[in-house]
Amino acid sequence: MRRVRYSVAMSLDGFIAGPQGEYDWIPMDPDINFAALFKDFDTVLMGRKSYEAAQQHGEGSMPGMAAYVFSRTLRLEDCPDATLSADPASTVKALKQAPGKDLWLFGGGDLFGSLLGLGLVDAVEVAVIPMLLGGGIPMLPAPATRARLQLTRHRHYEKTGIVFLEYAVAS
Amino acid sequence: MRRVRYSVAMSLDGFIAGPQGEYDWIPMDPDINFAALFKDFDTVLMGRKSYEAAQQHGEGSMPGMAAYVFSRTLRLEDCPDATLSADPASTVKALKQAPGKDLWLFGGGDLFGSLLGLGLVDAVEVAVIPMLLGGGIPMLPAPATRARLQLTRHRHYEKTGIVFLEYAVAS
Numbered sequence: 001m002r003r004v005r006y007s008v009a010m011s012l013d014g015f016i017a018g019p020q021g022e023y024d025w026i027p028m029d030p031d032i033n034f035a036a037l038f039k040d041f042d043t044v045l046m047g048r049k050s051y052e053a054a055q056q057h058g059e060g061s062m063p064g065m066a067a068y069v070f071s072r073t074l075r076l077e078d079c080p081d082a083t084l085s086a087d088p089a090s091t092v093k094a095l096k097q098a099p100g101k102d103l104w105l106f107g108g109g110d111l112f113g114s115l116l117g118l119g120l121v122d123a124v125e126v127a128v129i130p131m132l133l134g135g136g137i138p139m140l141p142a143p144a145t146r147a148r149l150q151l152t153r154h155r156h157y158e159k160t161g162i163v164f165l166e167y168a169v170a171s
Numbered sequence: 172m173r174r175v176r177y178s179v180a181m182s183l184d185g186f187i188a189g190p191q192g193e194y195d196w197i198p199m200d201p202d203i204n205f206a207a208l209f210k211d212f213d214t215v216l217m218g219r220k221s222y223e224a225a226q227q228h229g230e231g232s233m234p235g236m237a238a239y240v241f242s243r244t245l246r247l248e249d250c251p252d253a254t255l256s257a258d259p260a261s262t263v264k265a266l267k268q269a270p271g272k273d274l275w276l277f278g279g280g281d282l283f284g285s286l287l288g289l290g291l292v293d294a295v296e297v298a299v300i301p302m303l304l305g306g307g308i309p310m311l312p313a314p315a316t317r318a319r320l321q322l323t324r325h326r327h328y329e330k331t332g333i334v335f336l337e338y339a340v341a342s
Contacts, residue, residue, distance in 0.1 A: 012297065012320060012338070013311040014185025025317070116303070124303070126183065130322050130338055132287070132295070134315030140184040144305030146196070149183060151301050151332030161322030163336060167183070167301055 002096050003122035004045070006105040006112050007037070008139060010126045015136035016107060021053050025131050029160040032127070041065060042101040045092065045115075048074055049137075050107035051082065065104075068095070070111055092120050108137055113144040121169050124149060130161040173267050174293035175216070177276040177283050178208070179310060181297050186307035187278060192224050196302050200331040203298075213237060213272040216263065216286075219245055220308075221278035222253065236275075239266070241282055263291050279308055284315040292340050295320060301332040 008016045009026045017023055044062060046054070048071035067082035068091060076084055085091040092115060095103055105112060105121065115121050126139070149167035156163050179187045180197045188194050215233060217225065219242035238253035239262060247255055256262040263286060266274055276283060276292065286292050297310070320338035327334050 012185075012295065012336070013309070013315075014183075019314075113305075124183065128299075128336070130320040132311055132315070132318040132320065134284075134311060134317050135313035138184070140303055140305060142306035143190075144184075144303070146305050147303040149301040149303065149332070151327070151334065154327050154334055156322070156325050161320070161338075163322065163325055163334070165183070165299065165334060167332075 002098070002100055002102055004092060004096065004103045004105055004115060004120055005041075005123040005125055006121055007123075007125040008107060008127070009129055010139050011129050011131045011133040011136070013132045013134065014139050015133040016109060016139050017053075017137040018133060019136050021049075021137065025133065026129055027160045027162070029157045029162050031157050031159060032162070032164075038062075038065075040102050041104040043068065043095065043103045044106045045070070045095075045103055045111065046082075046106050047071070047108050047111035049110070051079070054106075070114075088114050089118050089120070092118075096120070109139055109141045112139070113141055116140070116147055116169070117145045119171070123152075124167045124169060126165050126167075128163045128165060173269070173271055173273055175263060175267065175274045175276055175286060175291055176212075176294040176296055177292055178294075178296040179278060179298070180300055181310050182300050182302045182304040182307070184303045184305065185310050186304040187280060187310045188224075188308040189304055190307050192220075192308065196304065197300055198331045198333070200328045200333050202328050202330060203333070203335075209233075209236075211273050212275040214239065214266065214274045215277045216241070216274055216282065217253075217277050218242070218279050218282035220281070222250070225277075241285075259285055260289050260291070263289075267291070280310055280312045283310070284312055287311070287318055287340070288316045290342070294323070295338045295340060297336050297338075299334045299336060
């Protein structure tokens, strides 16, 4: 079955973006093989805020990836390049059962919190950036369900000091 | 010079304790050599809340360690086994210049935030517990100073999936 994988870059203090959505603090590490990472996925799942931020950066869609945006307030005409859903539970359940590659839970924390509470997240993959942000968008906004994880892989990148940690969500 | 080292166990989502100060979610890993870690230190620095929590657990002081508690509200008689200071800046500056082993910034997040803002923290050492807490006491309460870190050491513990990350605070 397709897995839902929350794959994000995070500051050591647990933020995936700065207070204004900034991600200027995330260094590009030449040794991280993004192509290999992207190859695992054919679908991106996003909350409204992440979609709007991506649109502002001209990244509303990713080549070769279907995009699903979850929101109760967006209108269809706001999302010309994505599928819009107000019901993460049933949409994500259906996507998991359809054939295809893994589903990339791209952001943000609110959608992660909802899907985690519904037991629909299979993996949490975090690139820990050597930075304390001191505020911003949390990787998992409180209050949220407690969840045990199981470390499945870890790797350290010399040039930037990024540590990549992969976990399965324990059921 | 003695270093101030913020050495804590943290959930992947950035909490050092649960909402009620719980740390029942931190597994004991038989491969972590606490004796070797403790040997580096002769002094513990604590905020009021951490001191009170430690007292409740009968751990107000640690054998062989001098304890400093920072608070504007505690009275001397509340801290029979510790030195009390309302001025972290001058007390920690003086401690760093005195001879001795490293200073263990034991908790909590508030004191870390203050000392980080004053440029008085040298190292951040985090045992990342494979757990999402979904709320609790943040390792660094927002808003706080942004700080760049430099990864100095990392280790992975098989039995529990704990990942130990050591950083120097970049100046």
